[in-house]
Structure formats: C-alpha cells, structure tokens
C-alpha cells in the first residue's frame with residue numbers, strides 16, 4: 243500500500259515537470275482565443291527546422307532511406323544495440339574529430355537524442371544519486387531524472403561569459419553521489435559554442451570531482467560564430483564522456499528518430515564487462531528506430547556533401563543575424579551575446595520598460611494572443627523573465643514576428 247503511494251507521488255512529481263511541448267501547446271491554444279485576428283501564426287517556439295522550407299533536408303538522405311526500404315532486407319528486427327553497419331558508420335563519423343578511434347561497440351542506436359538522454363539517466367540512476375544540469379537547459383533531462391528518482395542539482399550558465407559553465411558552482415554542488423555532469427554544446431537554449439579551453443576545464447573539473455560528463459551534441463557541427471565545434475569526446479582520456487547525438491538537427495530530419503548514445507573513454511571504464519552487460523541489457527528493453535532507417539545511416543553519413551552542411555550553417559548565421567538586428571530595436575528585450583551555434587538564443591525581458599506585463603509567461607501569452615507570435619517563456623527552460631527564440635525560421639517570417647513584437651512593445655510600453 244505504502245509503496246503504491248510512494249510511486250504515485252513520484253509520478254506526480256515527474257508529470258508536473260514543465261515540458262517545452264506542453265507550454266507551446268498552451269500558447270497555441272491562446273492564439274485561438276484571438277478571434278478577430280487574421281494574422282497568420284508565426285512560431286519561433288519549437289526547434290523543428292522542417293517547419294520551414296528554408297531548411298530543406300538532403301535528397302541523398304531521402305534516397306538512402308528509400309533504397310534501404312525498397313531493398314526489402316530491413317523489414318525485420320535490428321539487434322537491440324543497433325544495426326552493426328550503422329554503429330560502425332557512427333563510430334567512424336565521430337572518430338574523425340577525436341584523437342583516438344571509437345569502436346562500433348562504443349555506439350548504441352537510440353530513438354533520437356531524446357531516448358539517448360533517457361538511457362543515460364536510467365543507466366546512472368541509483369538510490370541517492372544526483373545529476374548536475376545546466377540552467378537554463380533542456381527540460382527533458384529534468385523529466386527523465388524525475389521519473390528515475392535522480393535528484394537534479396542545477397548549475398548556472400553565465401550569460402556574461404558566452405553562457406559558459408559556472409565551474410565554481412559545479413565544485414560546490416557535487417558530492418560523492420553525483421553521477422554525472424551534463425553539458426549541451428552547441429547549446430540549446432543559449433546558442434553557445436564552447437571553446438576547446440573551456441571544455442578542457444569542464445573535463446578536468448569533472449575528473450577532480452570523480453564524476454563523468456554527459457555531452458549532449460545533438461547540435462554538433464551547427465556552429466556559425468567564432469568558436470569551432472569541438473566534441474567533448476576529445477577529452478575522453480581526461481574523464482569518461484557519454485556523447486549523445488542524432489541525425490535530427492544536422493541532417494534536418496528530426497522525425498526519423500535516429501540518435502546515438504556513445505561511450506568515449508579510451509581508458510576503458512565503459513568497457514568493463516559488468517558495465518557493458520548493463521548497457522546491453524538496458525538496450526534489450528528498447529525498440530530502437532526503424533531498421534530501414536538504421537540501414538540508411540552509413541550512406542547518409544558518408545554521402546552527404548559539404549555543400550548541404552555549409553548551406554545550413556549559412557542559413558542559420560543569416561537568420562540569427564536577422565533576429566539579433568531586429569531585437570536591437572525592441573527596447574524591452576536585450577541579449578548578452580549573439581548566438582554562435584544551434585538554433586536558439588536567450589534574450590532577457592526588461593520588465594521595467596513594460597506597463598502591464600508581470601513576467602515572461604504573461605509576456606508570451608499576451609504576445610500569442612495579441613500578435614499570434616509564439617515564443618517560449620524562459621521559465622520553461624529554467625530562466626524566469628527571459629525568453630527563448632528559435633531562429634531556424636524563414637527570414638520573412640522572422641522579420642514579421644519581430645515587427646509584431648515591436649508593435650506589442652509599443653502598445654505595452656511603460657508611460658514616462
């Protein structure tokens with residue numbers, strides 16, 4: 243009886259955790275209340291670049307999937323850690339940026355990066371465990387931790403320092419029950435891209451604290467500013483790293499649900515028989531992505547040309563520039579630095595410039611209602627009175643959305 247109540251309480255805690263999708267759907271409903279408004283809805287809320295024609299995927303990838311499907315060789319189950327040829331291709335792809343070679347045994351195929359996050363948290367969970375997560379961050383981590391009863395300890399990202407990890411906070415938060423320090427690079431929601439030097443410092447800090455690093459690199463290589471993308475696995479010989487990624491963002495196919503959970507540890511912590519067995523057993527529980535999508539991975543990874551990747555980067559640089567330029571003209575919004583990567587940025591609301599807006603949630607709901615523009619309140623990613631703007635949108639919609647935000651500001655500006 244008691245254990246049932248305990249379980250229910252945990253469930254309540256988990257399901258009451260905020261999700262981005264949950265807030266965005268409420269915002270969409272509030273647009274619906276605005277009956278007189280004939281304005282088309284512009285959503286800068288969701289990180290799904292397929293919602294615009296400006297970020298097309300590559301026909302190579304589509305053809306690779308179609309060929310795998312039509313070959314009729316991949317209608318059956320794949321081995322639970324993933325199809326061997328897909329694991330090998332991902333190991334090779336990631337090794338190209340590392341000072342050592344990954345083996346296909348280091349790679350496990352997941353349903354998108356989302357499932358890779360869940361796998362990481364599930365595998366590390368044990369009674370009393372805690373995990374260090376960035377604030378602002380990506381709320382799926384909190385949700386997974388709540389379901390697994392892993393305590394979350396937030397460390398701040400520092401807006402004045404390119405959203406770097408507050409390493410002093412990490413030192414203060416960690417204890418002997420800290421099972422991992424998670425970072426997101428390139429960053430969602432902040433658009434940060436960490437330098438080699440900063441990543442090395444993170445690795446050394448984690449080593450000193452006796453914990454591992456989970457590196458969410460779902461936006462890997464989507465860097466368009468001064469800092470090149472450096473994978474955390476480069477520091478795998480300093481500290482064990484679990485790298486999470488997917489085809490979703492770089493190949494612009496989030497619906498294909500093809501991700502990876504990869505162990506980077508040349509010193510062999512993850513290759514201990516008991517650890518390997520635990521990971522394999524856990525994967526026996528998971529279905530994994532469709533076999534024909536897995537079968538297409540080697541061609542998708544090896545045949546996508548640089549022109550496609552460069553185009554996406556150029557588009558993201560262009561749309562993030564538009565976003566920043568237009569925001570400069572809205573006095574109630576400021577941002578600490580231009581994004582350097584990923585598809586989103588954080589901007590701060592200066593509520594003292596506004597008359598009748600109480601906080602970020604109020605701002606976003608009124609904006610949705612009055613202007614049919616959807617933007618994520620910062621509260622959804624852990625930072626009250628900020629907003630997250632996704633700039634993976636077409637330029638004209640972005641400009642239109644910013645213009646409407648300007649009108650919104652003018653209507654709500656505090657009278658002198």
Ligand SMILES: Cc1ncc(COP(=O)(O)O)c(C=O)c1O
Nearest residue numbers: 289354355356380430460488490
């Ligand atoms: C930081 C971060 N991690 C993981 C994911 C999930 O990736 P996927 O769509 O491959 O499941 C996202 C998606 O937006 C993300 O922003």
